[in-house]
Structures are given as C-alpha cells and as structure tokens.
Amino acid sequence: MRPSVLTQFRTLAGEAVLDAVRRRIIAAIAVVSLLSLMLVDTCTTCSGGDVVVNGQLREIAAIAGWTGTVTFAVLGLWSIVLAGVLASEHLAQTLADGSATLALARPVGRRTFAFARLAGSLVIAFATGAVLLGGTALFLHARSGLPMGPALVAGASCAVGAVTLAALAMTASLYISRIATVMLVFIATGTATLANLLGMFRDASGGVMGAIDRFGPPLCTSIALALSPWIDEVRVPGSPLEIAIRHCGWAVASIALLGAAFRRLEIRD
Amino acid sequence: MVALELAAVTKRYGSRTALADVSLAVPEGSSIGLLGPNGAGKTTALRLLLGFTRPSGGGVILHGHDPMEPAAREGVGYLPERLALPGRMSVHRFLRLHGSLGGLVGADRDEEVDEVMALTGIADRARDRLSNLSKGLLQRVGFAQAFLGKPRLLLLDEPTSGLDPIGVRDARDWITGARERGCTVLVSSHILSEVERTCDHVAVLHEGRVVASGPLDQVVRADENLEDAFIRLVRG
Numbered sequence: 001m002r003p004s005v006l007t008q009f010r011t012l013a014g015e016a017v018l019d020a021v022r023r024r025i026i027a028a029i030a031v032v033s034l035l036s037l038m039l040v041d042t043c044t045t046c047s048g049g050d051v052v053v054n055g056q057l058r059e060i061a062a063i064a065g066w067t068g069t070v071t072f073a074v075l076g077l078w079s080i081v082l083a084g085v086l087a088s089e090h091l092a093q094t095l096a097d098g099s100a101t102l103a104l105a106r107p108v109g110r111r112t113f114a115f116a117r118l119a120g121s122l123v124i125a126f127a128t129g130a131v132l133l134g135g136t137a138l139f140l141h142a143r144s145g146l147p148m149g150p151a152l153v154a155g156a157s158c159a160v161g162a163v164t165l166a167a168l169a170m171t172a173s174l175y176i177s178r179i180a181t182v183m184l185v186f187i188a189t190g191t192a193t194l195a196n197l198l199g200m201f202r203d204a205s206g207g208v209m210g211a212i213d214r215f216g217p218p219l220c221t222s223i224a225l226a227l228s229p230w231i232d233e234v235r236v237p238g239s240p241l242e243i244a245i246r247h248c249g250w251a252v253a254s255i256a257l258l259g260a261a262f263r264r265l266e267i268r269d
Numbered sequence: 270m271v272a273l274e275l276a277a278v279t280k281r282y283g284s285r286t287a288l289a290d291v292s293l294a295v296p297e298g299s300s301i302g303l304l305g306p307n308g309a310g311k312t313t314a315l316r317l318l319l320g321f322t323r324p325s326g327g328g329v330i331l332h333g334h335d336p337m338e339p340a341a342r343e344g345v346g347y348l349p350e351r352l353a354l355p356g357r358m359s360v361h362r363f364l365r366l367h368g369s370l371g372g373l374v375g376a377d378r379d380e381e382v383d384e385v386m387a388l389t390g391i392a393d394r395a396r397d398r399l400s401n402l403s404k405g406l407l408q409r410v411g412f413a414q415a416f417l418g419k420p421r422l423l424l425l426d427e428p429t430s431g432l433d434p435i436g437v438r439d440a441r442d443w444i445t446g447a448r449e450r451g452c453t454v455l456v457s458s459h460i461l462s463e464v465e466r467t468c469d470h471v472a473v474l475h476e477g478r479v480v481a482s483g484p485l486d487q488v489v490r491a492d493e494n495l496e497d498a499f500i501r502l503v504r505g
Contacts, residue, residue, distance in 0.1 A: 002343065003372030011369045022357065098353030102414065105319050105347035105424075106370040107339040263337075267321040 016120020356400030
C-alpha cells in the first residue's frame with residue numbers, strides 16, 4: 001500500500017513534538033516564560049495614577065499604549081528567537097544520532113521529514129508564544145484597557161516571524177554547529193529588529209540597515225504595525241499590505257529553502 | 270526484471286574516490302552478497318541505493334525509480350550497520366511508527382507488527398523501552414523493522430553484528446524465509462560464511478571497484494571456498 005504523505009507527516013510531526021518536549025531546554029524555557037509573565041503581571045498592576053514624562057504630568061493610562069507595545073514587542077521577539085533556538089538542532093540532531101536514517105529508508109520524502117521536524121519544534125514555540133503573548137494581552141486589556149484585536153494580529157505576526165526564523169535556523173544547522181546556529185539566530189533577530197527600529201524612528205532608508213529594513217523579514221515592523229492602534233506617535237514606513245506580503249513571503253521562502261537544502265544534503269549513517 | 274542497478278557509478282568525497290565506475294544489476298528474487306575489505310565502498314553503495322547520497326557519475330535505479338524518489342523505497346526493508354534506535358520508545362511503539370511510515374494502517378499494521386515481533390523472537394519484550402534492551406535484542410528489533418510490510422527488497426548491512434550464535438542462526442533462517450517468498454536480498458557483510466549460506470550471487474568490491482561478480486559457483490573456484498576466493502580477488 002502506498003503510504004499517504006499526510007499520514008507520514010502527521011506521524012513524524014507527532015514524534016518531533018515529543019522529541020521537543022523531552023529536551024532539557026524546555027524546562028528552562030518554561031521557567032523563563034513564567035518569570036516573564038510574573039514581571040508583566042507586576043508591571044501592569046499600576047494602571048491608575050499620574051507620572052511625569054519630560055516634565056509633563058500624564059496619566060499612566062495615557063502611556064499604557066507605549067508600555068504595552070514595548071512589552072508585547074519584546075516578548076514577541078523573544079518568542080521568535082525561541083522558535084529559532086528550538087529549531088537549531090531539531091533536524092540536525094536526527095542526522096547526528098542516526099535516527100533519521102531508518103525513517104528516510106522508508107518511502108518518506110526528504111521534504112516531508114524536514115517539514116515534520118520543523119512543525120514539531122514550532123508547536124512548542126507556538127505554545128510558549130501563546131502563553132506569553134496571550135497572558136500579556138490579557139493583562140494589558142484587563143488593567144490598561146488596551147483592545148485585544150491588535151494583540152491578536154501582532155501574535156499572528158510573531159507566529160509568521162517564528163516560522164521564518166525557525167526554518168532559517170534549521171537550514172543553517174545542516175551546515176554549521178548548534179552554537180553557531182544559535183548565535184546566528186540572535187544576531188539575525190537583533191539586526192533585523194535594529195534595522196526596523198531605525199526605519200521607524202530615524203527614517204534610515206539608506207545603507208545596509210536600510211536595505212535590511214526594506215527587504216528583510218519585518219520582524220519588529222510587523223509587530224509595531226499590528227499594535228499601532230495602541231499608539232499614535234509611531235509611523236511605520238511602507239504600506240501594511242506590502243509589509244504583510246513581505247513577512248509571509250519570507251516565511252514561505254525560508255520553508256522552501258529548508259526543503260531544498262535538506263533534499264540536497266548527503267546523509268551519512 | 271531488475272530490482273536494483275548501479276550503472277557505471279562513481280562516487281567521490283572531495284579528492285577521495287569511494288566508488289569508481291561500478292556497475293551492478295541485481296535481478297528480482299535473487300540474493301547477493303556485497304563483499305569487500307573495510308573502505309571498499311560497500312556502505313557507500315547502500316547509501317546510493319537508498320538515496321542518502323547522489324552519485325558523482327553514472328546512475329542508480331531502485332525498483333525502476335531514482336532512489337531519491339520516495340516511490341523507489343516502497344517495499345524496501347533496510348537494516349543499517351550502525352543501528353540508532355530511539356531509546357525512549359517501546360519496541361511495539363517503534364515498530365508501529367515504522368509500519369505507519371511504510372504505509373501500513375490500522376489493524377493491518379498492528380497485525381504486521383505482531384507478526385514481525387513473533388518472527389524475530391521479541392514478542393515478550395513488546396512493552397520494553399529500547400534503551401533497556403541488549404545489543405543482540407536491538408539487532409532483532411532492527412530485523413523486525415526491516416521485515417515490516419513484507420518487503421520485496423531487503424538491504425542488510427552487517428546483519429549479524431551483535432547477535433549471539435543462536436541469533437546468527439535465526440537471522441540466517443529469516444533471510445532464507447524472505448528469499449523463499451520471492452524477496453530480493455542484498456547483504457553487505459564481512460562474515461563470508463554467512464554470505465555463502467544465504468546468497469546465490471556475490472559482488473566483491475575492492476578500492477571502490479567491482480573486482481568480481483556473479484553466481485557464487487562462478488566466482489568461487491572448485492578448489493576453494495568463498496574466503497579463499499575473496500583473498501585471491503582482493504590481494505591479487
């Protein structure tokens with residue numbers, strides 16, 4: 001009987017999730033996420049009263065949009081980094097320990113195997129992101145009155161960014177060591193974020209950072225764009241449609257790159 | 270009908286040539302022993318047949334397909350030399366997983382899993398974690414997964430590695446049983462007596478080249494056994 005690709009994918013992705021859950025890093029992630037939520041809880045409790053900003057007395061509620069956006073964006077970017085870190089050995093490890101060999105000796109396509117491993121690591125990253133960002137959005141909504149809609153869109157944007165970074169990290173892990181891949185994840189996210197921030201606040205449209213901002217994955221820009229209903233002062237360059245298309249385009253291209261790279265890879269048992 | 274074919278295959282790893290202009294065709298239903306000293310290119314040949322690597326020159330055909338295509342690996346049972354099994358899984362769960370990947374579903378899969386566990390003598394260890402099994406038992410699990418779905422081609426790399434004498438005898442019986450139901454068998458082994466007992470054809474690789482191939486009685490002269498023939502072919 002010819003095996004169904006969907007059944008194979010489901011089977012392999014299920015195993016990939018279980019593999020991801022068993023990794024030691026998961027405990028560390030759970031602790032850090034819990035601490036982050038506790039911090040968000042503390043930070044959002046001061047919803048009443050006044051504060052002096054640039055010599056002017058303002059209500060805390062009036063600056064909640066800013067603090068909410070910054071908090072959400074930082075946690076969103078952390079979730080994206082987490083997806084990259086989780087993916088950085090989720091496929092490479094199966095090649096290193098030889099467990100990929102038996103699966104790939106079956107009528108399993110290389111792409112099916114790689115995408116199932118990617119899906120497995122993303123399930124954990126998405127679950128962590130949902131807890132972190134969902135909790136943050138709820139706190140901000142309940143205590144500062146910020147609407148939930150923008151947070152949902154920003155969460156979806158983080159998910160797209162997570163797919164991009166995880167797929168790129170997984171591809172890189174086929175050629176370089178885990179530590180190098182993790183460093184690359186941090187450097188890539190940091191550079192893209194810095195380029196996006198320069199684009200938003202300094203109109204730095206020239207040079208390398210300008211090119212990264214205009215053509216790179218809009219990791220931070222897309223979150224800021226989604227959360228723009230919370231704040232009035234931020235101007236996000238480019239049209240929302242162009243940013244959304246570029247964001248999704250990067251995710252699709254990253255997945256395609258992973259598939260192509262894994263298909264060409266020499267597998268040693 | 271040819272089950273697998275290497276046609277003028279060359280495989281290079283950087284400046285090192287692992288296989289040089291190797292041609293080998295294995296008809297369906299036959300059993301062939303792939304022999305050669307360490308580094309002769311036996312494992313490289315198996316990796317090419319499974320699509321793990323691409324040839325630098327020439328072509329590889331498995332069941333009429335490029336081995337990179339999943340369809341080529343339908344009905345193939347593979348036992349690698351370095352068997353890496355997920356220690357966290359039970360024997361039963363591991364075999365169910367591989368049954369699913371091979372296209373078995375539902376009751377058929379469970380029936381097949383029970384059958385291969387009974388065949389390889391591991392039915393009483395079904396619930397045990399793989400990490401708790403001895404090397405010999407793990408090799409039996411490896412055989413069980415290779416036999417799942419009644420393969421029409423078995424690729425076995427050093428199949429008796431880690432087995433005790435009883436296990437070696439059992440393995441020989443399993444391979445013979447597979448042959449009797451029409452399965453094509455390719456065994457890569459250092460243990461010449463095993464190849465002599467389970468295969469009707471041999472191919473001898475030396476320094477990446479096929480130095481002899483054909484029916485056992487043609488490769489081995491009347492006054493020698495396979496070991497004598499192997500030494501003669503490899504040492505010249």
